[in-house]
Amino acid sequence: MNESIVNKIRKLGGNTDAVLTDKNFAENWRSIIFGHHLYDRDWDVYVIDQYYEENSTVYHNDQESFYKELLKHYFSNHELAYGQYFFKDWFFTPFKKDTDDYDELDGLIEEHEVKKMVEGSEMDFICIFYFYGYPDHFFVCTTDPDQTNPTVYSTDHEVYFQEIENEGKLENFLDRFMTKEEFLETVKEYLEGKIKK
Numbered sequence: 001m002n003e004s005i006v007n008k009i010r011k012l013g014g015n016t017d018a019v020l021t022d023k024n025f026a027e028n029w030r031s032i033i034f035g036h037h038l039y040d041r042d043w044d045v046y047v048i049d050q051y052y053e054e055n056s057t058v059y060h061n062d063q064e065s066f067y068k069e070l071l072k073h074y075f076s077n078h079e080l081a082y083g084q085y086f087f088k089d090w091f092f093t094p095f096k097k098d099t100d101d102y103d104e105l106d107g108l109i110e111e112h113e114v115k116k117m118v119e120g121s122e123m124d125f126i127c128i129f130y131f132y133g134y135p136d137h138f139f140v141c142t143t144d145p146d147q148t149n150p151t152v153y154s155t156d157h158e159v160y161f162q163e164i165e166n167e168g169k170l171e172n173f174l175d176r177f178m179t180k181e182e183f184l185e186t187v188k189e190y191l192e193g194k195i196k197k
Contacts, residue, residue: 001019001023001025001028001029001147001148001149002148002149002171004171005148005149005170005171005174006019008171008174008175009032009174011179012034012038012174012177012179013034013035013036013075013179013180014032014033014034014087015032015033015034016031016032018031018032019031019032024142024147025126025140025142025144025147025148025150026091026126026140026142029089029126029128029140030089030126032087032089034087035076035077036074036075036076036077037074037075037076037077037078037082037084037085037086037087038084038085038087038129038177038178039074039082039083039084039085039177039178039183040085040176040177040178041176041177041178041182042176043083043084043178043183043186044083045186045187045190046081046082046083047080047082048187048190048191049194051070051073052191052194055069055070059191067184067187067188070184070187071180071183071184074183075180075183081132083132083133084131084132085129085130085131085138085177086129086130086131087128087129088127088128088129088130089126089127089128090126090127091124091125091126091127091142092124092125092126092127092139093124093125094123094161095111095114095122095123095124096122096124105160105161108160108161108162109161109162111123114161114164117153117164117166118141118151118153118164119141119144119145119151120141120142120143120144120145121143122141122142122143123141124141124142124143125139125140125141125142126139126140126142127139128140128152128170134156134158135154135155135156135165136156136157137154137155137156137157137160138152138153138154138167138173139152139153139154139155140152140153140170141153146169149169149170149171150169150170151166151167151168151169151170152166152167152168152169152170152173153165153166153167154167
């Protein structure tokens with residue numbers, strides 16, 4: 001995992017203390033810790049109106065406390081649907097014999113079909129993010145030839161691995177997410193515009 005990726009993960013709030021240059025991508029990814037979810041730059045201020053209505057008194061009396069609590073609320077480890085991406089680190093090995101996932105895609109898609117779309121010597125994967133929208137799974141092939149900056153692919157549970165999209169290199173993929181500071185600016189801008197109306 002290259003230094004630029006490590007730095008981006010840190011800026012997004014991830015703990016990368018256990019990332020080492022002699023580990024492969026999957027080992028390094030599984031050593032990263034996030035205590036909260038991530039929001040992409042196209043995030044549509046989900047449930048902010050409701051949060052504001054429930055806390056409008058605090059907003060008008062103490063905006064610093066309002067925004068501090070808002071960040072705590074959104075950047076926590078909850079399952080509520082706020083348009084967030086969930087950090088994941090689980091393996092999916094549908095073509096490897098003697099694994100729990102073997103034959104899960106049997107009859108849906110063959111390994112040679114996946115190899116036409118995905119780079120790697122073996123079609124073993126690590127899911128790196130889950131999302132409530134479409135597509136909902138983002139993954140990396142564990143044998144991607146570029147272990148420092150692998151390609152991210154996406155698929156959806158409705159068409160699992162029958163439809164796969166190339167999302168680009170991980171380093172660029174991470175740019176879609178906002179830091180806490182960027183998230184806060186987005187919310188402030190939205191609420192200021194809403195309240196002035």
